[in-house]
Amino acid sequence: MKFGVCYYPEHWPEARWAEDARLMGELGLKIIRLAEFAWAKMEPEPGVYDWEWLDRAIALFAEAGMEIILGTPTCTPPAWLTRQHPEILRVDANGRSRNHGTRRHYCPNSPTYREFSRQIVTQMAQRYGLDERIVGWQIDNEFGGGKSARCYCDHCARAFRTWLQNRYKTVDALNEAWGTIFWSQTYTAWAQINPPGDDVNYKNPSHVLDFYRFSSDSYVSYQQEQIDLLRQLAPGRFVTHNFMGLYQDLDQFDLAQSLDFITWDNYPTGNPDRWRQILYPPGSDTRQNDPVYAYDVGEPIVQSMSHALMRGLKQRPFWIMEQQCGHINWGDVNPGIRPGTPRLWVWHAVAEGADHIVYFRWRATLLAQEQYHSGLLGHDGRPDIGFGDQQRLLGELDQLSQLSAAPLDAPVAILFSFDDLWALQLQPHRHDFHYLRHLYAYYHACLRLGIGVDLVPDTADLSQYKLVIAPTAHLADEALAQRLCDYASGGGTLLLGVRAGFKTPSNRVTDQPLPGAMRELAGVTVTSWQSLPLGQAVPFRSEIAGFAGEASYWVETLGVETAVSLARYELERPDRFAANLSGLEKPTALAENKVDQGRVLTLGFYPTPAQARALLQHLASQLNIPSLPDLPAGVLAYQRGDVRLLLNFTDALQTVTVGTTSHTLPPRDLLFYR
Numbered sequence: 095m096k097f098g099v100c101y102y103p104e105h106w107p108e109a110r111w112a113e114d115a116r117l118m119g120e121l122g123l124k125i126i127r128l129a130e131f132a133w134a135k136m137e138p139e140p141g142v143y144d145w146e147w148l149d150r151a152i153a154l155f156a157e158a159g160m161e162i163i164l165g166t167p168t169c170t171p172p173a174w175l176t177r178q179h180p181e182i183l184r185v186d187a188n189g190r191s192r193n194h195g196t197r198r199h200y201c202p203n204s205p206t207y208r209e210f211s212r213q214i215v216t217q218m219a220q221r222y223g224l225d226e227r228i229v230g231w232q233i234d235n236e237f238g239g240g241k242s243a244r245c246y247c248d249h250c251a252r253a254f255r256t257w258l259q260n261r262y263k264t265v266d267a268l269n270e271a272w273g274t275i276f277w278s279q280t281y282t283a284w285a286q287i288n289p290p291g292d293d294v295n296y297k298n299p300s301h302v303l304d305f306y307r308f309s310s311d312s313y314v315s316y317q318q319e320q321i322d323l324l325r326q327l328a329p330g331r332f333v334t335h336n337f338m339g340l341y342q343d344l345d346q347f348d349l350a351q352s353l354d355f356i357t358w359d360n361y362p363t364g365n366p367d368r369w370r371q372i373l374y375p376p377g378s379d380t381r382q383n384d385p386v387y388a389y390d391v392g393e394p395i396v397q398s399m400s401h402a403l404m405r406g407l408k409q410r411p412f413w414i415m416e417q418q419c420g421h422i423n424w425g426d427v428n429p430g431i432r433p434g435t436p437r438l439w440v441w442h443a444v445a446e447g448a449d450h451i452v453y454f455r456w457r458a459t460l461l462a463q464e465q466y467h468s469g470l471l472g473h474d475g476r477p478d479i480g481f482g483d484q485q486r487l488l489g490e491l492d493q494l495s496q497l498s499a500a501p502l503d504a505p506v507a508i509l510f511s512f513d514d515l516w517a518l519q520l521q522p523h524r525h526d527f528h529y530l531r532h533l534y535a536y537y538h539a540c541l542r543l544g545i546g547v548d549l550v551p552d553t554a555d556l557s558q559y560k561l562v563i564a565p566t567a568h569l570a571d572e573a574l575a576q577r578l579c580d581y582a583s584g585g586g587t588l589l590l591g592v593r594a595g596f597k598t599p600s601n602r603v604t605d606q607p608l609p610g611a612m613r614e615l616a617g618v619t620v621t622s623w624q625s626l627p628l629g630q631a632v633p634f635r636s637e638i639a640g641f642a643g644e645a646s647y648w649v650e651t652l653g654v655e656t657a658v659s660l661a662r663y664e665l666e667r668p669d670r671f672a673a674n675l676s677g678l679e680k681p682t683a684l685a686e687n688k689v690d691q692g693r694v695l696t697l698g699f700y701p702t703p704a705q706a707r708a709l710l711q712h713l714a715s716q717l718n719i720p721s722l723p724d725l726p727a728g729v730l731a732y733q734r735g736d737v738r739l740l741l742n743f744t745d746a747l748q749t750v751t752v753g754t755t756s757h758t759l760p761p762r763d764l765l766f767y768r
Contacts, residue, residue, distance in 0.1 A: 095444070095449060095450065095491065095494050095495040095498045095499075096124045096125055096161075096450050096451075097121070097122055097123050097124060097125070097450075097451050097452070097453070097484065097487070097488075098123055098124060098125025098126055098127065098160075098161075098163075098450065098451070098452035098453070099118060099123050099125070099126055099127075099452060099453045099454075099455070099456045099470065100126075100127045100415075100416060100452060100453065100454045100455045100456065101114070101126050101127065101128060101155075101455070101456045102128075102131070102132075102455070102456075102459075103128065103147070103148075103151040104132050104135050104147065105459060105460075105461060106457070108147075108150070110475075111150075111151065111154050111155075112154060114456060114457070115154055115155055115157075115158035115160070116158070117471075118155075118158065118160065118456070119158055119159060121470070121481065121484045121485065121488060122484075122488040122491065123160070123453075123484075124159065124160060124161055125160065125161050125162075125163065125229075125450065125452055126155050126160045126161070126162055126163070127163045127164075127165060127232065127415065127452060128148070128151060128152070128155075128162060128163070128164055128165065129148060129164050129165050129167060129218075130164075130165025130166070130167055130169065130232060130234075130235050131165075131167060131169065131170045131197070131235070132148070132167050132170075133167035133168070133170055133171060133172050133214060134170070134172035134173065135147065136148065136167060136214065136217075136218070137172065137214060137217075138172075139174060140174060140175075140178070143217055145221055152222070152225070152227055152228070153227075156227040161227075161229040162227050162228050162229065163228075163229065163230050163231065163232055164218065164222060164228055164230075164231055164232070165231070165232040165233075165234075165235060166211075166214070166215050166218065166231065166232070166233050166234055166320055167214060167218075168200075168211045168214065168215070168233075168234045168320070169197050169198055169234045169235035169236070170197045171194075171199070171200055171207070171210070173194050175210055176193070176194040176199070177194070179206045179207075179210075181204060181206055181247075181249070182200050182201060182204045182206050182207035182210075183199055183200065183201065183247075184198075184199055184200060184201045184242055184245045184247070185201070185245055185246045185247035185250075186245075186246060187244070187246050187289075187290075187291045187292040188291070188292050188293075189246070189291065189293070191247075192242075196240065197235070197239075197240070198235075198236075198237075198238075198239055198240050198242040199242070201245040201247050201249055201250060202245070202312045202313050202315070202316040203245065203247075203249045203250045203252075203253040203312050203316075204247070204249050205249065208316065208319065211316075211319070211320070212319060212320075212323065215320050215323050215324070216323055216327065219231075219323055219324055219326075219327035219328050220327055222328070223324070223327040223328030223329075223331070224327075224328070224329075228328070228331060229331060229332065230331050230332035230333065230334060230354075231324050231328060231331060231332070231333050231334070232334055232335060232336060232357070232415065233317055233320045233321065233324075233333065233334070233335045234317070234320070234335065235336060236336055236337075236338055236359065237313050237317070237335065237337075237344060237349065238313065238338075238341060238343045238344045239338060239341075241343075243309055243310070243313070243343035243344050244305070244306070244309040244343065245309070245312075246289045246291045250289055250309075250312070251288055251289055253308070253312065254287070254288075254289055254305060254308050255284045255285070255287055257304075257308045257311065258284065258287060258304065258308075259284055261304070265281050265282060265283065265284060268281065268287075269281060271300060271600035271602070272298055272300040272301055272304075272600065272602075273298070273300060273602050274298070276298075279298060289305055290302045290305050297520075299517070299520040299521050299601050300600050300601040300602060302516075302520055303513070303516055303517055303520060303600075303601045304600075306343075306516045307345070307513070307516075309343075309344070310343075310344045310345040310348060310349075310512070311348070313344055313349065314345075314348050314349055314351075317335065317349060317352070318352060321333055321352050321353070332354040332355065333353055333354055334353050334354060334355055334356060334357050334413070334415075335349065335350075335353055335356065335357070336357045336358060336359050336415040336416060337349070337350070337356055337357070337358040337359070337404060337407070338358065338359055339358055339359075339360070339365055339369075339397075339400030339401075339403065339404065340365070340368075340369050340396075340399065340400050340403060340530060342512070342515060342516075342519075342530070344512075345512040345513075346403070346407055346512070347407055347510075347512070347551050349407075350407035350408050351408075353408070355408060355410065355411070355412060355413065356404060356407050356408060356412050356413075357412060357413035357414065357415035357452075358400070358404045358412060358413075358414065358415065359414075359415060359416035359454065360397070360400070360401075360414045360416065360417050360418060360439070360443055360448075361416070361418045361422055361425075362391065362392030362393075362394075362397050362418055362439050363390065363391075363392045363418065363421070363422060363425055363428065363429060363431070364418070364422045364424055364425040364428075365392070365396065365397065365400065366392050366393040366396050366397075367425040367426040367427075369396055369530070370393070370396070372528045372530050372531055373396060373528075373530055373531055373534045374531070374534075375526065375531070375647075386726075386727050386728040386744040386745075386746065387728055387743050387744060388435070388743060388744055388745045388761070388762055389429055390429050390430065390431050390432055390435050391435055391438065391439075391743045391762065392439075394442065394728075394730055394741070394743045395537070395538050395541045395542070395730070396534075397439075397442065398442070398446060398537075398541055398730065399533075399534060399537050399541075399549070401442075401443060401446030401447060401448070402446065402504075402537070402547055402548060402549045403510060403549040404447075405446065405447040405502070405548065405549075406510065406548050406549040406550045406551075406554075409548070409550060409554060409555075410447075411447045411448065411449045411498070411502075412447055412448055412449070413448060413449065413450040413451075413452065414443050414448045414450070414451045414452060415452050415454075416452065416453075416454035416455075417436075417439065417440065417443070417451050417452060417453045417454060418431075418436070418439065418454065419431075419436045419453045419454070419468065419469065419470055419478075419479070419480025419483070419484070420436070420468030420469070420470075420478055420479045420480050421466075421467075421468050422466075422467050422468070423464055423465070423466035423467040424467075428466070431468075431479050431480075432479070432762070433479055433482055433483060434483065434762045434763065435479075435483075435762060436479065436480045436483040436484075437483040437486055437487055438741060438743065438762055438763070438764060440483075440487055440494075441494070441497075441739065441741060441764050441766075442730070442741055444494055444497050444498050445497060445730075445732040445734070445739050445741070446732075447502055448498075449498045453469075453470055453480060453484070454469075455467070455469040455470075456469050456470055456471060457469045457470070457471040457472070457473075457475060458471065458472050458473045458478070459473075460473060468480070470484065490766075493766050496737060497734060497737055497739060497766065500734035500735035500736070500737045501734060501735045502546070502734060503546050503733050503734055503735070504546035504547055504548040504559070505545065505546065505559060505560045505561065505717070505719045506540055506545055506546065506547045506548070506559060506560065506561045506562075506563065506719070507547070507548045507549070507550050507554070507556060507559040507561075507562045507563070508533060508536060508537060508547055508548070508549050508550075508562075508563045508564075508565065509550065509551070509552050509562065509563070509564045509565075509567065510533070510549045510550065510551060511551065511552065511567075511568075511569070513569050513599070514529055514566055514567065514568040514569055515529040515530065517568055517569055517597060517601050518566065518568060518593075520601070523625055524625040524647075524648070527625070527647075527648065529566055529568075532565045532566050532591065532592075532700060533549075533565045533566070535565070535700070535701055535702075535703060535706045536563050536565050536589075536591075536701075536706055536710070537549075538703060538706070539703060539706035539707040539709075539710045540710055541730060542703075542707060542725060542727075543707065543710060543711055543714065543721040543722060543723060543725065544720075544721055544722035544725050544730075544731040544732075544733075545710070545714060545719060545720075545721050546732070546733070552564075552567075552574055552577055552578070553577070556577075556578075556581040556586065557581065557584055557586070559586065560586070560587065560717045560718075560719055561586075561587045561588075561589065561713055561714075561717055561719065562578075562581060562586060562587070562588050562589070563588075563589045563591070564578070564588065564589070564590050564591065564594065565591040566591055566592065566593050566594070567590060567591075567594045567595065567612065568593050568594070568595075568596055568597055569597050569598065569599045569601065570594065570595040570596075570597070570598075570599075570604075570609070570610055570611040570612055571598060571599055571611050572611050574611065575595075575611040575612055575614070575615050578612075578615060578694075579615050579689060581692070582615070582689040582690070582692035582693060582694050583689055583690035583691060583692060584690075584691060584692065585691040585692045586692045587692060587693055587694075587695070587713065587716075587717060588615075588692070588693070588694045588695070589694075589695045589696075589697065589709075589713070590609070590612060590616055590694065590695065590696045590697070591697055591700075592623075592648050592650050592697070592698065592699065592700055593623075593648070593650075594608075594609040594610075594612050594616070594696070595608060595609030595610030595611050595612035595613065596608060596609070596610065597610075598610075607619050607620070608620035608623070608650075609696070613655075615687070615689065615694055616657065616685070616687055616694055616696045617654065617655050617656035617657030617685065617687030617694065617696075618652040618653060618654055618655060618657050618682065618685045618687070618696050619652070619653045619655060620650045620651070620652060620653075620698070621651045621652065621653045621681060622650065622651045622681075623648075623649070623650040623651075624648075624649055624650075625647070625648055626646050626647060626648070626649055630646065631644035631645060631646040632644060632645045632646070632649055632663050632664075632665065632699075633645075633663070633664045633665075634661050634662060634663045634664060634683040634699075635661065635662060635664050636660060636661035636662075636683070636684060637660070638660065638661070638684075638708065638709065638712045639708065639712065640704070640707075640708030640711070640712075641661065641684075641705060641708040641709050641712065642705075642708075643702070643704075643705060645663065645683060645698075645699035645700075646699075646700070646702075647699070647700040648699060648700040649663075649698065649699045649700075650698040650699065651663065651681035651682065651683075651698060652681060652682040652683065652684075652685050652696060652698045653681065653682065654682055654685050656687055656688075657682075657685035657686055657687035657694075657696070658685065658686055658687075659682040659684070659685055660682075660684040660685060660686050660695070661682070661683040661684035662680040662681065662682055662683055663680060663681050663682075663683050664680060665680070682698065683697070683698045683699060684696070684697050684698065684709075685698075695713075697709070711723055720733070722750075722752065724751060725750065726744075726748045726749070726750060727744075728742065728743050728744035728746075728748070729741065729742050729743070729744070729748050729750055729759065730743070731750070731752070736768050737766070737767075737768055738752065738765075738766075738767055738768070739764060739765070739766050740752075740757060740759055740764060740765045741759075741764045742759035742760065742761065742762060742763055742764065743762065744761060744762070745761045745762065746761055747759070747760060747761060750765075
C-alpha cells in the first residue's frame with residue numbers, strides 16, 4: 095500500500111522542485127506521475143525534442159525516493175500538429191471539428207495522428223524505457239472524456255466500413271442483422287454506409303449500436319499500438335490507463351483487457367453530479383434516498399458502484415491514479431471539503447479494492463482551465479486540507495496495508511454489459527428508463543445491507559458467487575443463456591430482471607416468446623409488458639417478508655411454465671391496465687425455476703429501493719450471505735477476510751450493531767477492527 099501524487103514540473107519554477115520533493119517525503123508519498131500533458135514541451139517543433147527538463151525532474155524526484163510513472167502525452171497534441179494537420183481533429187455528429195486549446199481533440203482513426211502518436215511514444219520509450227527509476231507507464235489520459243469517444247470524420251467512415259466488413263462479411267448479412275428492409279434502408283455496397291451522424295433524424299438502432307461498438311474498438315486499437323511499443327521498449331514496466339468510473343461511451347472491459355492493471359480517477363463530489371441524473375428517478379436524488387450524508391462527502395454508494403465496476407474490469411485490485419483531496423472545479427456546486435473527508439475517501443477506496451492511492455494534484459494550479467481545482471498544497475504553496483489528512487493517513491498506513499492485503503469478499507455479482515447499456519440508451523421506450531438506474535436499484539440495496547458486490551461481464555467466472563443478478567440482460571442469445579444456465583446448474587442462484595432477452599445481439603427484437611433466449615432458463619413466458627405512467631401501479635402480494643406493495647414504472651406479467659410463482663399481481667379491475675395484463679386474473683410477478691442444483695428467479699417489475707432490499711435480504715438469508723439489515727443510513731460496512739471496516743458518511747454520531755457488539759462511529763469517521 096503506497097501513496098503518490100500527480101505533479102507537473104513544467105507548471106512551476108525549477109527552483110521550487112526540490113522543496114516540493116522534500117514536502118512529498120514528509121507526507122510519505124512514494125509515487126509520482128509525470129508528463130502526461132507535456133507533449134508541446136517535449137517536442138516544441140516537429141522532430142525536435144527537449145528532454146533535459148524531464149531528465150532533471152526524474153533525477154530529482156528519484157533521488158528523493160519516488161517511484162516514477164510516465165504518462166504518454168497523446169491526450170494533448172501540440173498546436174503545431176493540429177495546425178499543420180487539421181485532418182487529425184475529431185469531428186462531431188454535426189460535422190464540426192474540434193480545435194486546439196483543449197485536450198482529447200484528436201481522431202483515434204486518423205492515420206496521421208497515429209503516426210505522430212507512435213513517434214512521440216517511441217521517442218519517450220527509447221529514452222526512458224530501460225530507466226530503472228521508471229516503474230510504469232500510463233497511456234494517454236481518460237479515453238473518451240469531454241464527449242470525445244465518437245468521431246464522425248472521413249477516416250472514421252472508412253474505418254467503420256472495414257469494421258463492418260470484418261464483422262458481417264457480406265452486405266446481405268449486414269442488411270439482415272440491421273433490418274434495413276424497414277424504410278427502404280437496404281444497402282447494396284459497403285461504400286453506401288456512413289457513420290450515423292445527426293444528419294439523420296431517426297437512426298436505425300442496430301446501425302448506431304454497431305457504430306458505438308466500432309468507436310470503442312477504435313480506442314482499444316489505438317491504445318494497443320502504444321501498449322505494443324511499451325512492451326518492446328520498456329520491458330518489465332507496468333502499463334496502465336486511468337479510467338473514469340461509470341463512464342458510458344466506451345467498453346471499459348475491452349480497454350482493460352491488455353493492461354497490467356487498471357487505475358481510475360476518483361472524484362467523490364464531482365462524479366455524482368455527472369451520474370446522479372442516470373442513477374436516480376426524475377425528481378429524486380440522494381437527499382431523498384439517503385438524506386443524512388454530510389454535504390462534502392459526495393454520494394458514497396455511487397462511489398462504491400464505481401469502485402466495484404473498476405475492480406470488475408479485470409476482477410482484481412486497482413489503483414486510484416487521481417484521488418480528490420479537496421474541492422474541485424468542474425462539478426455543479428464544488429463544495430468546500432472539511433478536514434477528515436479526504437481521509438474517509440481513501441479508506442473507502444481501499445475497502446473497495448484500491449491498493450495504491452495517487453492524489454490529484456500536488457499544488458493548486460495558477461494556470462488556465464483548472465485554476466479552481468485544489469491540491470495537497472494551495473495556490474500559495476502552503477498545506478491545504480488534503481495535506482493534513484494525508485499526514486493522519488500516514489500514521490494509519492499499517493492498518494490500511496492490512497485492509498488492502500485482506501481478501502475481497504463479494505458473494506454477489508451483478509452482470510454489467512456496455513452493449514445492453516447502449517441498446518437501452520438508443521431505445522429506452524420510456525425516456526427515463528436507464529440501464530444504470532435499474533442496476534443501481536439492486537446495487538444500492540446490497541450496499542445498504544452490508545453485502546459486497548462485484549460488477550462483472552457475463553464472461554467472468556461466475557461460479558465463485560452465491561448470487562448473480564442480471565438486472566437487464568437485454569441483448570441475449572443462446573451463448574449467454576448457456577453461460578447463465580451453467581452457473582445455475584452448478585448450484586448458483588440467478589436473479590433476472592425486466593426486459594431480459596427482448597433483443598438479439600444485433601439489436602433486433604427476438605421472434606421468440608419473451609424472454610427470448612432466456613425463456614427455458616427462466617421457466618416463464620412474458621405474457622405482457624408495459625411502461626406505466628406516473629400514478630399508475632399494480633398491487634402485488636408475496637409471502638416474502640417485506641416484499642409487497644405496488645409494481646410501477648415498468649411491469650411485465652409472467653406465465654409460469656416450469657417455474658413456480660412466488661408473487662402475484664392483485665387486480666380488482668384488470669381492465670384498467672393495458673392489454674388487460676394478458677387477461678390473467680392474478681398473473682405472476684416473481685417466479686422461481688429449478689435448474690439442476692441451482693435456480694433462476696425472474697422479477698417481472700422494476701423494484702423500488704425498499705422492494706429490492708426486501709427481496710435481496712430474503713435471498714441473502716436463504717444463501718447464508720451475511721447481511722446487516724439494521725445498518726444506519728449513511729453508514730457503509732465492509733468485511734475483508736478477518737478485517738471489518740465501518741464508515742460513517744454523516745454529520746451525526748452513529749451506532750452500528752454487528753452480531754452482538756455495538757460500535758459508535760463519530761461523524762465522518764471510521765472504525766477498523768479485526
